[in-house]
Amino acid sequence: MSGEISMIGSVILALFLAGYLGQQYLPPPKPKxxxxxxxxxxxxxxxxxxxxxxxxxxxxxxxxxxxxxxxxxxxxxxxxxxxxxxxxxxxxxxxxxxxxxxxxxxxxxxxxxxxxxxxxxxxxxxxxxxxxxxxxxxxxxxxxxxxxxxxxxxxxxxxxxxxxxxxxxxxxxxxxxxxxxxxxxxxxxxxxxxxxxxxxxxxxxxxxxxxxxxxxxxxxxxxxxxxxxxxxxxxxxxxxxxxxxxxxxxxxKLGGQDFSQRLFQYTTERIRQEFGVSPTLKEDIHRLRQAVEAAKLNLTLQPSVIIKVPLHLNTNERSKTPEGAAPASVLFQAKITRELFEELNEDLFKKILAPVETVLAEGHLQKEDVDEIVLVGGSTRIPRIRRLITEYFGKExxxxxxxxxxxxxxxxxxxxxxxxxxxxxxxxxxxxxxxxxxxxxx
Missing domain, CATH: 3.30.420.40 (ATPase, nucleotide binding domain)
Structure with a gap:
């Protein structure tokens, strides 16, 4: 009887050893x-x-x-x-x-x-x-x-x-x-x-x-x-x-698209003030939106960014160009600071706290009762949003x-x-x- 038990133990040990060696030296299976x-x-x-x-x-x-x-x-x-x-x-x-x-x-x-x-x-x-x-x-x-x-x-x-x-x-x-x-x-x-x-x-x-x-x-x-x-x-x-x-x-109806839109509206107004007209060509608008989105992302890590966008604007001067000639482009350039971005979106950022207060009230909890605050979604990278949440709960x-x-x-x-x-x-x-x-x- 003891011999059978010993044999079973040896088999089990061999299986564990084979599994260990396989895990160490064989390539792992592909996820399915x-x-x-x-x-x-x-x-x-x-x-x-x-x-x-x-x-x-x-x-x-x-x-x-x-x-x-x-x-x-x-x-x-x-x-x-x-x-x-x-x-x-x-x-x-x-x-x-x-x-x-x-x-x-x-x-x-x-x-x-x-x-x-x-x-x-x-x-x-x-x-x-x-x-x-x-x-x-x-x-x-x-x-x-x-x-x-x-x-x-x-x-x-x-x-x-x-x-x-x-x-x-x-x-x-x-x-x-x-x-x-x-x-x-x-x-x-x-x-x-x-x-x-x-x-x-x-x-x-x-x-x-x-x-x-x-x-x-x-x-x-x-x-x-x-x-x-x-x-x-x-x-x-x-x-x-x-x-x-x-x-x-x-x-x-609140997210990163809305924060980008505020910055897009700001840059569009700056273009109008500088050149007399707002961008209307699809290519110009697309290029400006891309630049604004990149600026928003970079402001998460940097205190300021420079937006540079070549535009083709339908100004009075451009309307005088010879028919069939390609209008000359202008270069819109602006420095965008993190402070400016936060100022443009401050009212939107503060809207984040309303649903936070609601779930705490419905869950019958105080701020201090929350053990972990978990951030999900790219817009939670924005420093001002993280500061708002930290200030509200008193912890990061x-x-x-x-x-x-x-x-x-x-x-x-x-x-x-x-x-x-x-x-x-x-x-x-x-x-x-x-x-x-x-x-x-x-």
């Missing part, structure tokens, strides 16, 4: 499950690397780790991501963005009219569902989930090219306030892109996982998610590895994770768990809150 963050403004794909236990957010060919959530239709192609954004000014009626705002949602007719008024493309009502009208060499409609599918397909192809293996399975994140229909239509978008969704995870929970909060002893977690177009504030209660979204509030938020990539990092960890990758991770378990309602500000 990807994590997807289909954001309103940007989207990303990540994988959990077996062996190292690290998350890799996959970049495109030029190193960008996220792509704009935009799809543009031309007579010969359907373009997604950066290629679509490049056509936004020259092909505005057929370049669709912010589709996530419409996916799976049922609208009252007047609400859809109001929501669609802010976009250059045409949104039509199909029995309460939004569809987008496209006119290239013929006119047709596409659904929000089809737009999402083109973005997810691009992310899938990026992952396949990087990993060198076909991908059919994924985990995807959604806003915590998404109802069952919106979640199902998000999954449908992934299915159209040829992906099987193994799990849908809430964005705040994914962000908390990225910060490792599913493995540490915290109870009240506040997630401030400020992206390009929306603000979402979520209060999570955590016990063990279980997360309950206790309260939500936000502003569906957790900034240990890239806020642009926090959600996709958490989703990739969950994808690794679903794929059984080694080293094994502790999964976050979400407790459904059927009575949860999101308070919206504007």
């Amino acid at each position: 499950v990807i994590g997807l963050d289909l954001g309103t403004t940007f989207c990303s794909v990540g994988v959990f690397q077996a062996g190292t236990g690290e998350v890799e957010v996959i970049a495109d060919k030029v190193g960008r780790k996220s792509i704009p959530s935009a799809v543009s239709f031309t007579p010969t192609a359907v373009l997604a991501g950066h290629e679509a954004v490049d056509l936004a000014d020259s092909n505005p009626q057929n370049t669709i963005y912010d589709a996530k705002r419409f996916i799976g949602k049922i609208f009252e007719p007047e609400d859809l009219v109001q929501e669609s008024a802010r976009y250059p493309f045409k949104v039509i009502n199909n029995n309460g569902s939004a569809e987008f009208s496209i006119s290239t060499n013929h006119t047709f409609t596409v659904s929000p989930e089809f737009i999402g599918s083109r973005l997810l397909l691009k992310l899938r192809k990026m992952a396949e090219q990087h990993l060198g293996v076909p991908i059919q399975k994924a985990v995807i994140s959604v806003p915590a306030e998404f109802d069952e229909r919106q979640r199902n239509y998000t999954v449908r978008a992934a299915n159209i892109a040829g992906l099987e969704i193994l799990r849908v995870i809430n964005e705040p929970t994914a962000a908390a996982m990225a910060y490792g909060l599913h493995k540490v002893d915290v109870f009240n977690v506040l997630v401030v998610d400020l992206g390009g177009g929306t603000l979402d504030v979520s209060l999570l209660n955590k016990q063990g590895g279980m997360f309950l979204t206790r309260a939500m509030a936000g502003n569906n 938020p957790n900034t240990s994770v890239d806020p642009d990539l926090a959600v996709v990092t958490g989703v990739a960890i969950q994808a690794g768990i679903m794929g059984g990758s080694w080293p094994l991770q502790v999964s976050a378990i979400e407790i459904p809150n059927r009575h949860l309602r999101k308070t919206n500000f504007s």
Whole structure:
């Protein structure tokens, strides 16, 4: 009997030794499950690397780790991501963005009219569902989930090219306030892109996982998610590895795009004052918007930046140029300081605190009861916004994770768990809150 036990022990030891040696000397298996963050403004794909236990957010060919959530239709192609954004000014009626705002949602007719008024493309009502009208060499409609599918397909192809293996399975994140229909239509978008969704995870929970909060002893977690177009504030209660979204509030019309627009309006007025006219050519406007966006990003790290933009303006002098001659360009140049940028946007920045106060009130908490403040979304990099949050709570938020990539990092960890990758991770378990309602500000 003792000989049999000894033999069994030897076999088990040999298996452990083989596993250890394989882990040390054999290449780790390629990830087969990807994590997807289909954001309103940007989207990303990540994988959990077996062996190292690290998350890799996959970049495109030029190193960008996220792509704009935009799809543009031309007579010969359907373009997604950066290629679509490049056509936004020259092909505005057929370049669709912010589709996530419409996916799976049922609208009252007047609400859809109001929501669609802010976009250059045409949104039509199909029995309460939004569809987008496209006119290239013929006119047709596409659904929000089809737009999402083109973005997810691009992310899938990026992952396949990087990993060198076909991908059919994924985990995807959604806003915590998404109802069952919106979640199902998000999954449908992934299915159209040829992906099987193994799990849908809430964005705040994914962000908390990225910060490792599913493995540490915290109870009240506040997630401030400020992206390009929306603000979402979520209060999570955590016990063990279980997360309950206790309260939500936000502003569906506040984000980085609004901060850029304030700076764009300022520079346009400066051009009018200096040259007598505002830019009207699509190429000039596109170039100025790009310069403004770059300035906003650089002001996060630098106290001031110089904007230099060549423009072709229709001034009286230019109208006298010989017919057929190309008008000479002018160079607009301006110094933009961080103080100026903060002054232009101070009222918008302060709007961030309203939903923070609301979730604390609905969660019956004081500021001091919040254990961790987690920042998500690229706009939370703005120094003034971080100062506002720090001053409000009397302590600094957790900034240990890239806020642009926090959600996709958490989703990739969950994808690794679903794929059984080694080293094994502790999964976050979400407790459904059927009575949860999101308070919206504007």
